Amino acid sequence: xxxxxxxxxxxxxxxxxxxxxxxxxxxxxxxxxxxxxxxxxxxxxxxxxxxxxxxxxxxxxxxxxxxxxxxxxxxxxxxxxxxxxxxxxxxxxxxxxxxxxxxxxxxxxxxxxxxxxxxxxxxxxxxxxxxxxxxxxxxxxxxxxxxxxxxxxxxxxxxxxxxxxxxxxxxxxxxxxxxxxxxxxxxxxxxxxxxxxxxxxxxxxxxxxxxxxxxxxxxxxxxxxxxxxxxxxxxxxxxxxxxxxxxxxxxxxxxxxxxxxxxxxxxxxxxxxxxxxxxxxxxxxxxxxxxxxxxxxxxxxxxxxxxxxxxxxxxxxxxxxxxxxxxxxxxxxxxxxxxxxxxxxxxxxxxxxxxxxx
Numbered sequence: 001x002x003x004x005x006x007x008x009x010x011x012x013x014x015x016x017x018x019x020x021x022x023x024x025x026x027x028x029x030x031x032x033x034x035x036x037x038x039x040x041x042x043x044x045x046x047x048x049x050x051x052x053x054x055x056x057x058x059x060x061x062x063x064x065x066x067x068x069x070x071x072x073x074x075x076x077x078x079x080x081x082x083x084x085x086x087x088x089x090x091x092x093x094x095x096x097x098x099x100x101x102x103x104x105x106x107x108x109x110x111x112x113x114x115x116x117x118x119x120x121x122x123x124x125x126x127x128x129x130x131x132x133x134x135x136x137x138x139x140x141x142x143x144x145x146x147x148x149x150x151x152x153x154x155x156x157x158x159x160x161x162x163x164x165x166x167x168x169x170x171x172x173x174x175x176x177x178x179x180x181x182x183x184x185x186x187x188x189x190x191x192x193x194x195x196x197x198x199x200x201x202x203x204x205x206x207x208x209x210x211x212x213x214x215x216x217x218x219x220x221x222x223x224x225x226x227x228x229x230x231x232x233x234x235x236x237x238x239x240x241x242x243x244x245x246x247x248x249x250x251x252x253x254x255x256x257x258x259x260x261x262x263x264x265x266x267x268x269x270x271x272x273x274x275x276x277x278x279x280x281x282x283x284x285x286x287x288x289x290x291x292x293x294x295x296x297x298x299x300x301x302x303x304x305x306x307x308x309x310x311x312x313x314x315x316x317x318x319x320x321x322x323x324x325x326x327x328x329x330x331x332x333x334x335x336x337x338x339x340x341x342x343x344x345x346x347x348x349x350x351x352x353x354x355x356x357x358x
Contacts, residue, residue, distance in 0.1 A: 023305055026298050030312035034091065037319040041087040042079055044327055049075055058084075086216040089224065090322045091315035093213070093281045094291075096228035098314025100270050101288020102295070102306055103235050106242045107263055107270075108160070109249075110174050111293065112351065115274050116285035118174070119181035122189070123155025124148040124271075124278035129189045129205040133196045145223055149275030155181055156271050211282035211337020213322055220280050227276040231269055232311055238266070239303040246301060284337045286344020287314055293351070 021029075042054050049071075057079045059066035069076070097115060104113040104120075115121045127147035130136070137143050162177035189209055196202040207214075235242070241262055244252040249259045291314040292306065299305040318336070321343075325336040 021298060023299055023309075026309055027312065030309060030316065034312055034316040034319070037316045037323070038087050038091065041090065041319045041323045042083045044323055045078070045083060046331065047075070047078060049079065054079060081218075085218050085221050086213050086322070087319055089213055089216045089221050089280065090319045092221070092225045092228045093277050093284065094287055094314040094316070094318025094321075095311040096224070096231070096273050096277045096314075097284065097287040097318070098291035098295075098310040099228070099232050099235060099307055100273050102292040102303065102310045103242065103266060103270055104288065105292055106245050106303065107266055108163075108174060109245060112175055112289070112348070113178075114286060114289035114348075115270075116182065116283065117289065117348075118159050118178040119155040119185055120152045120159075120271065120274045121278055121283040121285065122182040122185035124152035124275045125209055125283045126155075126185050126189045126192075127151025127275070128279055128282075129192050129209065132205045133192050133198065133201045135198075135201065141219075141223070145227075145276045145279040147275075148279040149272050151185075152275040152278070153268060153271035155185060156267050160267070207282060207335070209283060210335035211284040211340070212325070212333070212335045213281055214333060216280070224276045224280050227273055231273040232307065234269060235266075236304070236307055238262070239307065242303040243301070282335070282337060284318070284340055286340050286348065287318060289351075290344055290347050291317065 039051050039054055043049050043051050053071050053075065056067040057071060057076050060069055060076075061080060100120075101114050104115065104118065105111055107113075108118075125148075127150055128144055131144050131147045136147070139146055159174070159177045159181050162181070163174040165173065186209075189205070193202045193205045193209070196205070241252070241257050244255055244257050245259070245263075252259050291310050295306050295309045295313055299309050318340075321339050322336045325334040325339050328334055
């Protein structure tokens with residue numbers, strides 16, 4: 001019932017919107033938003049840099065003949081070594097969270113699904129916190145993403161098993177199982193941090209729990225970027241099975257989809273993406289809840305259209321959120337996870353009331 005109602009709701013509103021805004025135009029608008037927010041994110045800071053100069057520096061890096069270096073060398077260093085890696089990582093994290101949220105809502109046939117609400121982010125955070133606090137480095141730079149992946153996968157599996165009873169999964173059971181699991185895992189992470197004997201490690205772990213992208217470098221960027229890009233391409237490749245799930249498990253099975261195997265494989269994929277994201281950004285909630293709904297209002301529920309649009313919108317949204325986190329109380333910085341929670345919490349409550357009214 002939940003997934004059918006959700007799919008039907010998206011189908012009844014999307015055609016009217018598409019007549020006003022063709023899909024190509026929606027992608028163009030989201031692309032412009034992403035470029036504008038990225039430019040603002042690189043330009044803003046304790047040393048403001050004009051937008052034209054930002055693009056001049058970037059073009060000069062592509063090829064020296066494209067722009068004359070009329071700016072101080074320190075500004076080029078600020079753009080290329082400090083702000084650009086952070087903005088690009090914001091884009092990757094936002095895109096990954098939005099895409100994972102879109103996929104999860106189809107996999108569990110529930111529009112309230114979100115990596116944080118389902119405990120996936122909390123599971124990844126526990127894995128990351130354990131590595132940071134106990135100084136584990138068995139696999140070098142892959143230790144932290146690997147531990148976060150295992151935590152995310154374990155949390156997602158637990159929530160799915162707890163919410164499913166008698167072959168059915170209701171909205172209430174899913175949300176309650178996700179919230180309860182997330183609370184337990186958050187308590188575990190907090191306990192590990194509080195009982196740590198290393199204040200520096202505890203402070204680093206606490207930053208992961210609040211969510212933030214300070215101190216991003218190019219070395220940090222490549223692993224999550226690869227995971228998000230590869231995962232998004234895989235999800236685009238299985239858009240048709242994701243669409244079939246919107247009609248219900250029985251209908252999807254009748255059309256030849258092995259629902260159990262497909263869902264299990266995508267749970268692993270989503271956990272991998274969330275694990276690598278949380279390893280570099282911490283727990284950033286509600287992006288995976290808000291972006292899919294905004295996208296479906298404009299392009300409909302077809303995942304071939306929704307996934308690219310969600311990636312673009314999620315990237316632009318998180319860059320803007322991070323920009324606000326850096327500048328709202330400058331020179332201090334607000335963890336970006338706090339800002340997304342302030343926006344996403346009221347949206348979640350509104351969505352709950354809207355579904356209850358139905």
